[in-house]
Amino acid sequence: MRDEDIEQAADLFLTLWQENIRLWATEKDLLPHAELAELLEVPLGPNANQEGAP
């Protein structure tokens, strides 16, 4: 590919790369704290260590 085509491809990729992140960030559901903890099967929060977390 010619240098200018590579430059153009890189610009396009960066725009799509940021857009990809925007779309995932704004559309993907965010897990509430409690559900995330359950999923990870580890206690989260300020008292986690006192409750025997690794």
Add this chain to the structure above:
Amino acid sequence: MTAHPNEGASSARSLWMESEAAIRGPRPMSLHLANSLMIWREAGAGARRLRAGTGVWHSGVKDSLLMLKELLRSDEDWQAFYGAVEKKASGRSDTMLQGIAKYLAHPYHRPESQASIALQVGSCRLYDFGGEGEPILLVPSLINPHYVLDLKPGRSLAEYLKGHGYRPYLVHWYDPGEEELTFGIGDFVMKRLKPFLEHAAGVAGGPVPVLGYCMGGTLTTALAARVPELVSMLALVAAPWNFDTKKPHAGKKYAPVFAEALAKLPDGMPLPVDAVQTFFTSVDPTLNDRKFRKFATMDPESEAAEFFVALETWTNTGAPLPRRVAEEAMIGWYRDNTPGRGEWYVDGAPVRLQDVACPVWIAAPEADRLVPQESAYSMMAELKNAVCHDPGAGHVGMMVGSKAKAGLWEPLVKWLGS
């Protein structure tokens, strides 16, 4: 409750100007820097994942990326591509940082409103733009400063209304004082908006038009339902009502997370400004990067650059949100849709749209990314006398942008005069 007309106006103003000057965004700065720098730092790895076929691409960009991949055929192409991506990504980081530095160094400061303080109740103030016109009460959201309705000369709804036969009274919520910090949303309606409305109606000698913007529109709907005899017309601009819409409200999915975070704050502590701003960042975590890279290329002396600084400062300025207000908005409104279900309580009773007696104008753009048009328009079904209007711009752009005059201000004045 205290009420003292015109008292302490200059000292209050200078205090406000000082605190405003001290806060310049984007807020929270660390979050915005981390977002941008991480995106660009990871871009090179993203390019390699594109070639390896291991990227997780959203359907909105997948086809375009796969077409791009087809163009890169040789190993030489890919190596040159990686180099260009990394160099340009680094350049974008630099441009974003330059944009923020340029913004922070920009000399623009918003000129003071040409308004006096007509009334102060607690920490809240009512600005009077004066003149002989018909009084109209303007109510902004509780979250960002009042002055989006009077941003700068030429970009001011208050100024426009004054030039078209009205005497605007603009509510300035200000930083919540000791009393307001204990308030729920209904308290702001009954203990602050109601006396302000009574003042404007007293000057007019009868009921006055009321305009509410964004959350201010939801508040003025309750006000019109509680004191219908003092509201002659109600203009609602991007006022959310039904929070259970097909297109979700911005940040709705974050409401349960915020509810959990709120529960962990010390008793009575208001929601900090940076937490509120984090919530808004969730609408589009890449927006600041694009905005500040664009600003970096602007002529700093242009009106466009001044407008950017004025609006960006407004966006990033605010006051801590009283705890009960935050809980009511996040849990009651966003999660449980209390207004839309007729279960939002103000002054001990649910707010019923049937109690709004005056004509209502519902302006809500299709392009609004914060408040879905459907949320605002949902009120049409239960109001006795309402019309709707699409201002044809975004949530903030319709109020102060290049389309504001034709899309919102002129149609508003036409409706008010009808």
